[in-house]
Amino acid sequence: MEEQKVLINQDLYNQIIRKNANKFSNLRVITGYSSAKFLADLHREFPKLKMTVYIGMAEDGGVNKDDHQGYCDLSKDPNLEVYYHVEKPGDHRKIIDFSNQDGEHASYIGSANFSSNGLTSQMEIMTEVTDDLDDLFLSAKEQCLLCTDSQVTKYVTLTDSEATEKKRSVDDEEIDYDSELFLKKSDTQKYDGSVSVSLLFDKYDYDHTGINAAEPYVTIPQPIACVIPKNKIFSLTIGNKRYHGMRQDDLGRNIVLTDGDWLEIVAKYLKLNSKPVKRKELENKRCTNLLFIPKAEDMYEVRFIEVDEGV
CATH class of the missing domain: 3.30.870.10 (Endonuclease Chain A)
Incomplete structure (x- = not known):
């Protein structure tokens, strides 16, 4: 054997x-x-x-x-x-x-x-x-x-x-910016109803908030105008895997995963080297935000927004 x-x-x-x-x-x-x-x-x-x-x-x-x-x-x-x-x-x-x-x-x-x-x-x-x-x-x-x-x-x-x-x-880190998982910032306007969310939003405490929080989350900068449903679980497709998320806190600003970990997912695709993730490292990877693109009712495709070189 x-x-x-x-x-x-x-x-x-x-x-x-x-x-x-x-x-x-x-x-x-x-x-x-x-x-x-x-x-x-x-x-x-x-x-x-x-x-x-x-x-x-x-x-x-x-x-x-x-x-x-x-x-x-x-x-x-x-x-x-x-x-x-x-x-x-x-x-x-x-x-x-x-x-x-x-x-x-x-x-x-x-x-x-x-x-x-x-x-x-x-x-x-x-x-x-x-x-x-x-x-x-x-x-x-x-x-x-x-x-x-x-x-x-x-x-x-x-x-x-x-x-x-x-x-x-x-x-060395093998980030494939040409894959369908990444989207240039200049192309985000093509997707009607899409929502940009931040990986690290609270500039006063990056090390303990956002994807670095005990229960990692991503943040909707303008939650009041957001079309993503509150008090309801919705589907998120990231790469070839499906997760489920929901909006939390009083304003519904933060999105957590019920069956996944934002930090692990982001670290996997951006090949991150530190925990907690540093804002500067995200900037070096040219990605500080995700884009939620509506595909059907309560279903979204998640793309990494790549900041165009030279911007």
């Missing part, structure tokens, strides 16, 4: 890194992105662990100048090597493989980058596998250069922090 794979979707750093780092002598990693600080902290915690890290999106997304210098400094230690992927297409796989000289392995694949965000704060999933991963790592190495190689800058753009974060926000 085939052994059932266990999915790891929380506490990844402890469940994967700390669980194995003292048991094994070697660690090799393929990741889309990482950071010098994360590798330095990991190396400080497990100095005897020999690490080889392949950063797969280096050629495509660039490497922050400070990170590059950090990687080069770390690579002076014989127990740590950092490689940049320099061929197209970029390598967006996430593979973590611990091993010993006797051939024992603990290997994981999934969605988490080898970074602090990927392994501690973002919603990610990994699973342990027993496959032989040698060919994958050999292939990765053949398409990489050591970060200290004199030819690196011919292939990899060294960027300033702001440019790197903007690229990472769109590419």
